[in-house]
Amino acid sequence: MTAASAGHDNVADRLDRIESHLAIGQLPIRYAIAVDSRDLDAWVACFRPDVDMGRHGQGSEALRAFIEPLVRGFYRSIHQICGHRVEFIDRDHASGAVYCRAEHEVGDRWIVMAICYYDEYVRLDGEWYFSRRKEKHWYAADATERPQAVAFTGWEGAAEPSLPAQFPSWGPFWGDDPSIGTLTDRP
Secondary structure (H helix, E strand, O other): OOHHHHHHHHHHHHHHHHHHHHHHHHHHHHHHHHHHHOOHHHHHOOEOOOOEOHHHOEOHHHHHHHHHHHHOOOOOEEEEEEEEEEEEEEOOEEEEEEEEEEEEEEOOEEEEEEEEEEEEEEEEOOEEEEEEEEEEEEEEEEOOOOHHHHOOEOOOOOOOOOOOOOOOOHHHHHOOOOOHHHHOOOO
16 A cells, blocks of 8 residues: 555545534434424434334334324424534444424423433445434423423423433532532432
């Protein structure tokens, strides 16, 4: 291998990484727009065709059958992507975390959620997809409520909040700090 070809490979690898990062960066916003516009075909197209839905089955049809009843549980929604971290595992696999502020119209309530999606990405046939997406959130509350007033779970459509306690650094940071009680009554 000559010095010129080694440099070329390095540039090609770097260009591939940049293009991959840009393509992966589009997935969360494509997902958000698809949910908010109720374009289930576009939503399903964000995921690998053979996506594993665990007990719900495998593949695009299982994914669609899972999401459709969920998005029928609220009328309007707005998913605002606030930040995105991508870490490459290898040339065709990456993981990431996406911050999102989501708002949902549920009857006469306007539910606001602070979310972090934990993602796994895969490149298949030159295209990047979600391989797995796990939602975790800090709270869900009506816009007229303080999240603390509803124990951070003001919407039955949202699971029990797992953040911030599930951050690996959270417990070690706070430890047995006695000031926690002055900061929150729901640690």
